[in-house]
Amino acid sequence: MSVIKVIFLILLIINTSTYASFAQTVHDEETLQLVIVLHRHGTRTPTYFYKNDPYQDVKKYWPVGLGQITNKGKMELYNVGKLLQEKYKRFIPSYSINSVRVNSSDMDRCHMSAAALLAGMFPPEGDQIWNNQLIWQPIPIHSLPVTKDTMLATLAPCPNYWLEREKVLSKLALVPDPEAEKLSKYISKYAGQVITATNLPDFYTTLLIEERSGYTLPDWTKPIYPDKLKERAEFYGTTYTWNRILKRFFSGPLIKELLHQFKEKSEGCIKDMKLFLYSAHDLTLINTFRGLEFKDFIFPDFGAFIIFELHRSNNKYFVKMFYSHSAEIVPYELEIPNCAKPCPLDKLLNITEAIRTVDWSTECFE
Known part of the structure; x- marks a missing residue:
């Protein structure tokens, strides 16, 4: 057998093993309560050119426009959706407006990335099929104007x-x-x-x-x-997010939102909800890692995503965290700093208290 074939076989075994480790186990399916996915948009066109850039002719090189998702980017997020469908096919067998909520930064590339992911994760089945020639279903995507978005675009005014x-x-x-x-x-x-x-x-x-x-x-x-x-x-x-003050303003709002969803679920306030999806930017993921005190800095590639899972075992709630550096890498489980793996929800609430603002707007302007 050639060296190339041996290497290919090794890579195939490693990849298959990784997929198997990421697959939902029977135990996880029994304890899983809620899933939150935070992802970066797919590959886009540039938003910046330097003066001598040989490729700054937009019509010639970037006909879809600046800062827009490319076909490669659409496929990246579609594949992420397929991966999520495979992992959670028993927990979330199909789309329902009562169990799935999608939020996006109000940028074209984020909306389109969310739509591509949803196309991969929730192809219509049965009475959801409304067009036999188009196996796709429209799913609502919610967003705030960027000037009011404190969580995903992080462009809401905050002088302090x-x-x-x-x-x-x-x-x-x-x-x-x-x-x-x-x-x-x-x-x-x-x-x-x-x-x-x-x-x-x-x-x-x-x-x-x-x-x-x-x-x-x-x-x-x-x-x-x-x-x-x-x-x-x-x-x-x-x-x-260099210090705690900056983390409080830049990381805190989204982390507060994610933990609020987990707390609501644990208290039975959102019984039907199974998935929250957030479509955002590289800086959104960076802020989240930094807010959770990860020391090894992770610079997310296009299509990178974080998964948070809420589990219930022996009447106690725990959080698992997974990460994929790009749309082409199978997620692996992370250990949240200063917490166990899995991390007790109560402890996660406690260790993030310092960066979760009570009134973000007041703190920004006071």
């Missing part, structure tokens, strides 16, 4: 948040960082504009999208892309 973040960035700017300075100087030389630390995440994402779209990156990017740029983009992503 931005004042605190400016303090953090000012302090960080005083710390010598020769590597970052060298990187910014190198990029600025070729980009045709000054590239600062705040530009690096967008610059990195643009290169990532262009490469994955089949476009050849300029030769000068080879010494810095992807590793050096990704490292700086990841670091900058942490500055949004």
